[in-house]
Amino acid sequence: MQEPSSTRFDTRTEFATHLQACLQAAEHSLDLFDPDFAVFPLGSSDFDTLLRAFLARGGVLRLAMHSPAHIERHYPRLLRLLRDYSHLVECRVTPKALHNLTDSFCIADDRHVLRRFHSDHMRGEMAFDTPASVDIPRQRFDAIWAESRPALQPTITGL
Structure with missing residues (x-):
């Protein structure tokens, strides 16, 4: 267990x-929201390794976004991971009514949160072992998730 801390970036x-630290700290759940995940290095081999290890331990990954286009074009590793762990990963796309949401965050185990205050800027905060810091992003993610529809579902073609 880590000491409670908060760091600006x-x-x-x-x-x-x-x-990376947030992914490494996650044990059970990872919930991420970003308009398009363009600045998240989710397609890199390092993050693929971290996500696969997390999912192999039985962790659950949920991604919510406005558009999956960047992931579809630039993250083939993530698409393979979605196929390989389809029982533990779910992706959803927000309706147009929510496209005005511009923050970005990652919640790990309802204990750690990484947030960028606006998706067009890198300014944000990382809070470890501070459940109180997770409350607002958790409520936002749950509301976004409830309004969103499934996307990036793995399919088997050619059969």
Whole structure:
């Protein structure tokens, strides 16, 4: 268990470092929201390894987004992971009425949260072992999830 802490960041490198720490700390659940996940390095081999290890331990991954286009074009590793762990991963797309939401966050086990205040900027905060910091992002994610529809579902073609 980590000591409770909160750290501000404002660069892409710091964001990627905190995202990696958040993924490593996750044991049971990862809930992520971003308009398109363009700045999340989810297609890199390092993150593929972290996500596969998390899912192999029985963790559950949920991604909510406005558009899956960036993932479909640039993250083939993530698409393979979705296929390989389809029973533990779910992706959803928000309706147009929610496209005005511009924040971005990752919630791990309802204990850790990584948030960017606006998806166009790298400025944000990482809070470890601080459940109180997770409350608002958790409520936002749950509301987004409830309004969203399934996307990026793995399919088997050619049969």
